[in-house]
Amino acid sequence: MSMKKEEPELVIARVSPLNAEAPVRALRSSTTPVSSFFVRSHFAVPRVKLSGWRLSVGGEVDNPRELSYLDLLKMPMKEVSATLECAGNGRAGFAVPAEGELRWGHGAVGNATWTGVPLRAVLGAALPRKGAKEVVFHGADSGVLKGEERALTFSRSLPVEKAMDGDTMIAVKMNGARLTPEHGYPARLVVPGWYGVASVKWLNRIELVSGKPYRAFFNGVKYVYVRGGPGEEISEPVSEMRVKSLITQPSEGDEVDLGRRVEVAGKAWSGGAMVSRVDVDLGDGWRRAELQTSSAGPFEWVGWSIVWTPRKKGEQLIRARATDGRGNVQPLEPEDNRYQYGYNAVSRLRVRVV
Ligand SMILES: Nc1nc2c(c(=O)[nH]1)N[C@H]1C(S)=C(S)[C@@H](COP(=O)(O)O)O[C@H]1N2
Numbered sequence: 001m002s003m004k005k006e007e008p009e010l011v012i013a014r015v016s017p018l019n020a021e022a023p024v025r026a027l028r029s030s031t032t033p034v035s036s037f038f039v040r041s042h043f044a045v046p047r048v049k050l051s052g053w054r055l056s057v058g059g060e061v062d063n064p065r066e067l068s069y070l071d072l073l074k075m076p077m078k079e080v081s082a083t084l085e086c087a088g089n090g091r092a093g094f095a096v097p098a099e100g101e102l103r104w105g106h107g108a109v110g111n112a113t114w115t116g117v118p119l120r121a122v123l124g125a126a127l128p129r130k131g132a133k134e135v136v137f138h139g140a141d142s143g144v145l146k147g148e149e150r151a152l153t154f155s156r157s158l159p160v161e162k163a164m165d166g167d168t169m170i171a172v173k174m175n176g177a178r179l180t181p182e183h184g185y186p187a188r189l190v191v192p193g194w195y196g197v198a199s200v201k202w203l204n205r206i207e208l209v210s211g212k213p214y215r216a217f218f219n220g221v222k223y224v225y226v227r228g229g230p231g232e233e234i235s236e237p238v239s240e241m242r243v244k245s246l247i248t249q250p251s252e253g254d255e256v257d258l259g260r261r262v263e264v265a266g267k268a269w270s271g272g273a274m275v276s277r278v279d280v281d282l283g284d285g286w287r288r289a290e291l292q293t294s295s296a297g298p299f300e301w302v303g304w305s306i307v308w309t310p311r312k313k314g315e316q317l318i319r320a321r322a323t324d325g326r327g328n329v330q331p332l333e334p335e336d337n338r339y340q341y342g343y344n345a346v347s348r349l350r351v352r353v354v
């Protein structure tokens with residue numbers, strides 16, 4: 001008999017700066033504990049002292065402002081449960097690695113309850129000018145990335161419409177507790193429905209801009225889908241999360257008993273619409289799984305499950321495929337793009353029937 005190994009809460013992809021993902025079995029609950037919530041950081045965690053921290057709002061506004069942490073806490077707060085997925089999640093599923101990119105498995109995703117101030121309240125008070133098209137968010141972190149010559153700050157933009165959406169918020173809490181340093185203390189943006197890169201951590205400056213599309217490093221070079229060859233290249237910043245599923249149970253390589261019922265279960269999400277169905281293939285065609293939609297908010301993943309009685313010994317492939325309310329379906333093969341973002345091919349894992 002083998003000893004049961006302690007399951008690590010996070011699997012480290014890079015030590016410094018810390019980048020880590022959840023072991024998939026840690027993603028079985030609908031709310032992901034902070035200790036198992038993936039961390040994706042491009043630079044070292046900036047040390048932010050609350051007393052000196054300010055959030056400035058400027059650019060194309062008539063009333064530029066500077067908020068202290070207390071100013072922020074005095075504003076009306078709301079709670080939103082939302083799934084955050086890194087656009088690179090699942091990249092290890094591509095046969096040929098993209099050079100220099102982290103090879104995430106399937107655990108760079110999590111679902112948390114975020115508490116904070118709706119961004120539109122903060123923007124509204126600054127009186128945005130008519131011409132403002134995008135809102136740029138700057139984090140307090142910066143550094144020189146490998147292959148780059150100059151130091152960069154972490155900055156990313158949102159179209160004004162998404163910034164003004166009532167659910168986009170400046171969060172100060174995650175699962176009811178103050179944000180941890182790794183997850184953006186003291187305040188971070190949370191953009192429900194969008195890939196995690198939009199949710200700028202350690203937020204300290206907001207800038208409204210007009211004119212040409214804002215294209216800094218993190219939405220002009222990286223975190224863009226780049227397709228096509230030299231000269232005919234198309235690049236488009238990643239935005240909404242693509243429809244996707246995750247099989248959390250059983251686990252890859254598990255043994256299951258012939259003739260005994262097991263529950264096959266997981267999660268599914270989509271940034272564009274709610275998940276409307278999940279189909280599972282256990283070797284004899286696609287069958288519709290049951291969805292726990294009643295307990296999930298509009299930006300949360302939904303739980304799904306199906307009962308399976310294995311009838312054949314040996315290795316068995318399990319596949320899951322989610323569909324959202326707009327008819328988006330997970331493709332069989334991932335869509336290729338230069339930095340391998342947005343992996344959302346049909347999920348698969350193998351178990352042994354014994
Ligand atoms: N300031 C700052 N914000 C950031 C990042 C970063 O490196 N710096 N990483 C982004 C990316 S790519 C993702 S996926 C999410 C990850 O959030 P988490 O570490 O809280 O899970 O934060 C985003 N916000």
Ligand SMILES: [Mo]
Pocket residue numbers: 040085086087088196197
């Ligand atoms: Mo990310």
